[in-house]
Amino acid sequence: MQSSSIPLNHFLNFHPKPQLFPPKLYKIQPRLDLFGPRMLNSPSIFTIKSSSQMGCAESSVSDNGLCTLLEYVGHKGANMSDDLVILFGHLEYASKRIAALVASPFNSSLANYSVDNVQSSERDKPKPLDIVANEIILSSLRKSGKVAVMASEEDDAPVWITDGGPFVVVTDPLDGSRNIDASIPTGTIFGIYNRLAEVDHLPVEEKATINSLQSGTQLVASGYVLYSSATIMCISFGSGTHAFTLDHGTGDFILTHPSIKIPPRGQIYSVNDARYFDWPEGLRKYIDTVRQGKGKYPKKYSARYICSLVADFHRTLLYGGVAMNPRDHLRLVYEANPLSFLVEHAGGRGSDGKQKILSIQPVKLHQRLPLFLGSLEDMEELESYEDVQQKVNPGYEV
Numbered sequence: 518m519q520s521s522s523i524p525l526n527h528f529l530n531f532h533p534k535p536q537l538f539p540p541k542l543y544k545i546q547p548r549l550d551l552f553g554p555r556m557l558n559s560p561s562i563f564t565i566k567s568s569s570q571m572g573c574a575e576s577s578v579s580d581n582g583l584c585t586l587l588e589y590v591g592h593k594g595a596n597m598s599d600d601l602v603i604l605f606g607h608l609e610y611a612s613k614r615i616a617a618l619v620a621s622p623f624n625s626s627l628a629n630y631s632v633d634n635v636q637s638s639e640r641d642k643p644k645p646l647d648i649v650a651n652e653i654i655l656s657s658l659r660k661s662g663k664v665a666v667m668a669s670e671e672d673d674a675p676v677w678i679t680d681g682g683p684f685v686v687v688t689d690p691l692d693g694s695r696n697i698d699a700s701i702p703t704g705t706i707f708g709i710y711n712r713l714a715e716v717d718h719l720p721v722e723e724k725a726t727i728n729s730l731q732s733g734t735q736l737v738a739s740g741y742v743l744y745s746s747a748t749i750m751c752i753s754f755g756s757g758t759h760a761f762t763l764d765h766g767t768g769d770f771i772l773t774h775p776s777i778k779i780p781p782r783g784q785i786y787s788v789n790d791a792r793y794f795d796w797p798e799g800l801r802k803y804i805d806t807v808r809q810g811k812g813k814y815p816k817k818y819s820a821r822y823i824c825s826l827v828a829d830f831h832r833t834l835l836y837g838g839v840a841m842n843p844r845d846h847l848r849l850v851y852e853a854n855p856l857s858f859l860v861e862h863a864g865g866r867g868s869d870g871k872q873k874i875l876s877i878q879p880v881k882l883h884q885r886l887p888l889f890l891g892s893l894e895d896m897e898e899l900e901s902y903e904d905v906q907q908k909v910n911p912g913y914e915v
């Protein structure tokens with residue numbers, strides 16, 4: 518519970534511009550109105566490939582040649598059920614509210630408020646922005662009418678929303694928020710499962726837990742939203758991984774990165790290497806080898822580490838290489854599984870250093886594990902060192 522008088526209402530009562538949502542959800546309008554003649558002739562518009570060039574089905578392309586997230590999801594780009602299209606409309610809305618929240622001049626005053634009644638280490642205490650983001654997502658999922666259960670990093674147990682909801686949503690509403698005062702990128706991660714109708718008869722707590730602990734192989738869709746210099750939503754429904762960039766002028770997420778293919782090999786490793794002396798022998802050898810250019814790829818690797826999972830993952834997806842956290846820190850259900858689903862559908866691999874993340878059966882909601890995500894060849898080389906999971910000093914103060 519937050520201490521009183523946090524100006525949360527400022528964010529929770531924020532309403533979308535009425536023309537942006539929900540009417541567009543159900544009807545695709547010609548979007549010539551979005552760009553005046555000057556903008557249509559502007560070179561920056563024409564550097565965006567046409568949507569059909571980018572693999573967006575003709576029928577989902579607006580008259581202006583662009584393809585929005587909801588057009589893509591609902592009209593043959595992905596050809597999802599109406600229920601899933603509606604759910605994505607609400608997720609899109611939630612992500613725009615969170616994007617506004619993290620960019621707000623008021624967020625640092627929110628961060629000064631303490632959070633009471635939280636039984637966890639100082640480092641793991643949820644920050645107010647996490648809580649606000651959680652509320653925003655929960656409120657959107659409730660309004661969608663399509664979600665039976667939401668399981669979040671911010672809640673001890675899954676929240677049962679509505680009996681008839683066809684979906685289960687797992688989420689880390691705002692990862693990386695401890696760096697927010699320095700305006701470092703943050704992100705939302707989510708995974709979507711079908712509700713398990715076979716456990717409908719069980720008591721609420723029990724069925725909420727069983728629904729939330731589904732194996733990553735059962736994901737219907739997953740995604741992340743990166744709040745950075747651009748706000749980007751990257752999604753997969755199990756056939757390709759696609760990214761959409763928020764056009765702040767119109768409120769639309771525009772398809773900018775269709776069918777992302779992670780390069781089979783990158784030249785970047787991403788890890789907090791201040792922990793080098795706590796790493797096992799195998800991981801030290803791997804990093805020592807690739808940074809000297811003595812690995813299977815005969816070039817010296819570079820290091821990049823933002824310490825914000827979504828941002829480190831997004832860069833890895835686009836440029837290749839490996840992003841890792843070798844200690845038992847990141848969470849299987851709402852971090853590792855959704856991101857592994859995305860990287861696997863982009864041709865890469867998600868592993869705990871020994872086995873595929875998606876093949877690990879979750880046993881508890883906040884289960885932690887080592888996480889390695891990246892290019893196929895880099896991941897195979899890394900795993901060949903076998904001893905790459907950090908087992909000592911799993912916690913740090915910073």
Ligand SMILES: O=P(O)(O)OC[C@H]1O[C@](O)(COP(=O)(O)O)[C@@H](O)[C@@H]1O
Pocket residue numbers: 640641692693694695789824825826827829842844846913915
């Ligand atoms: O301290 P480490 O091991 O570098 O971990 C950093 C990772 O922890 C995270 O901050 C998530 O941890 P929290 O949920 O405790 O904030 C990731 O965004 C980041 O990748």
